Amino acid sequence: MARIATGSSAGRRGYDGLVHAGSGIAVAEGSADRPGVLPARASDHGTGYLLAAAVPRGLTECAEPDGRHVRLSLAGTASRLPHDLRPADVDDLDGYDPAPWLTGTDSPHGSLRHARSPMGYDGVPPAWGRPPGRWAADRAEWLA
Structure with a gap:
């Protein structure tokens, strides 16, 4: 049902940092002198959270003819972080x-x-x- 993709660098130590460099996160969070990092391993943790959400969702759809197939990767998650996440506007949280x-x-x-x-x-x-x-x-x- 779910699989975490294993690319050519998946087994390398520090892979999350390499993904951040390749996705532009290191540039966006860095300065002219050094690459930046996020305060957490967002692509690693984010991919795990996506998988944890996808499996139960897939179970709810197991009666469907094709079921649910999920393929996730650290690089895929990291590539979405700079584009899909924006700082929350505090005013937007007032009604939540x-x-x-x-x-x-x-x-x-x-x-x-x-x-x-x-x-x-x-x-x-x-x-x-x-x-x-x-x-x-x-x-x-x-x-x-």
């Missing part, structure tokens, strides 16, 4: 209400407010099966 996308859950850490489950099709529970845990406390594994 995140409440429809949030829920509350009791946990061992008290009451938590967090994002609702992204899944929304017949047969899927309307809430997560368990509350969010402490940062880095859970093993990376699929739960039944």
